[in-house]
Amino acid sequence: MIVLSSVSKWYPNGARPALIDVSAEIGAGEFVFLVGPSGSGKSTLLRLLLREDRATSGQVIVAGRDVARIPDRRVPQLRRTVGCVFQDFRLLPNRTVAANVAFALDVIGRPRHVVRSVVPEVLDLVGLGEKADRYPDELSGGEQQRVAIARAFVGRPRVLLADEPTGNLDPATSIEIMNLLDAVHRAGTTVVMATHNASLVDAMRRRVLELGDGALLRDEADGRYDQTMPQPLPPSAPPPPSASLLPPSVPAQPTGTAPDDGGRSPWAAPTRNGPVG
């Protein structure tokens, strides 16, 4: 789904490259944590995947397309296959929850009947069906992030990029959001999540790509946040959220939003109108 071949990125005024010779391959349906200190190149990498920037050298392939070669007018097509979630939610304050999610479909020209049927479904999936008519400032941070995930997911992208989605949230809420992203992943979406949240990474035990000073330091399946520091967590990291909520033996049981009904999660089920996106 995502192939990086010797990708380097120099910013015009940068003293050193933001990315140096990064190569990695992320298969369809994988869940990957992108870790590393601030300034290590995580956000740059996500920007390259969205074609908000181009690599200085090397090749970035997303969903089979070399993103640097996509002509400008086709870039929107790329971005429809790649959903995005951010630390700061980026909701429109003057629109309701439902309208925020509908906005993503409206601006890509989806017909009204599709928008009307898909938006409530997706809001139910993220557990906000009851709050469709609220405004973002009436919601908690975790709920706002759920809206953002609903907006990113409503077009059924093949890849979901999450740039520190739990960065503004308390530990318990972070776990809820993590579970939601896991449910998105189990619906078949490739998820790349950049994070500083060591406890989540350690609890989930998924593939970890670690960046440091722009270089890929580690590519580990079932990895932990910090290779050299097995549990317990480093003192700088937040205390582990009540481990019973997310036992490593049962990773990512969604909390009420996507019950495991024998492998057929509502996330995976296409809508009545067929898949959107």
Place this chain on the structure above:
Amino acid sequence: MRPGPLASLLWTGLRRNLAMTGAVIVTVTICLAMLGAGLLLRAQVHTIDGFLLDQIEVVVDLSDAITPAERSALEAEMHRDPLVVAVHYETKQQVYERFRRDFRGSPDVVAGVGPEDLPAALRLTLADPRASRDIVVTYTGLDGVEAVRDQRALLDPLYRFLDAFTVGAFTLAAVQALASFALIYTMIRISAHGRRRETAIMKLVGASNGTIRAPFVLESAVAGLTGGLLAAGLLVAAKVFLVDGQFARQTMFPLFGWSAVWASAVVVLAAGVLAAAVMASIALRRHLRV
């Protein structure tokens, strides 16, 4: 994007930017009203031209000493002249008849003049009455020509007056167009800043560049359309109250009709919408990177 959501974006933008949009509308209205006034003044010049076309001639008085050969040479030359449509020779007797007709209200004047006192003449009908000056220059002083009289010269002050106002109106329209552009440029900058969150999200979820730009261009076009409608209203009001209400009683010349007003209104509306949209597109290149 569907019309519904697009209209909602447009409406939000207009409401948020009300003062700025108002300023744009006022400037655009003045600009377009000036443009329309210039067009109507030109229509007025054409109306007068059309009225006088048949009546304005250049009269070439022939000297009594002209030989028939000289006269036919002169006529041949006039026939070759592209500015001249027709040449009509009038004998002394015919000139006298016309003189008597023109001055039938003043028998005293007519009584003192006989056919022999008046020169035979060539009357020239011109392709363009406005070219009469060239004709005068061309034929004055030729053999057998006594004088060249340009009837249109009598109307020169009127034409100069109309031309000056036309140029003035177009100049003002151009100045106002520059001011409109500056305002639209600023309006787009403010609007793009106010909507940066929306446009960022639109980009992120894969809205096309056209969709992202459409609300801005439409916002400007709506301001242009409103300005155009107001300007057209001003033109209609000028026709009703100024032209028909005042000037029609003060002048013997025919005045432009409603068709000229409608034609100008259409030009003004189209220019308002198109120019505003184009100006907005130019400003967007600078202020909205997609």
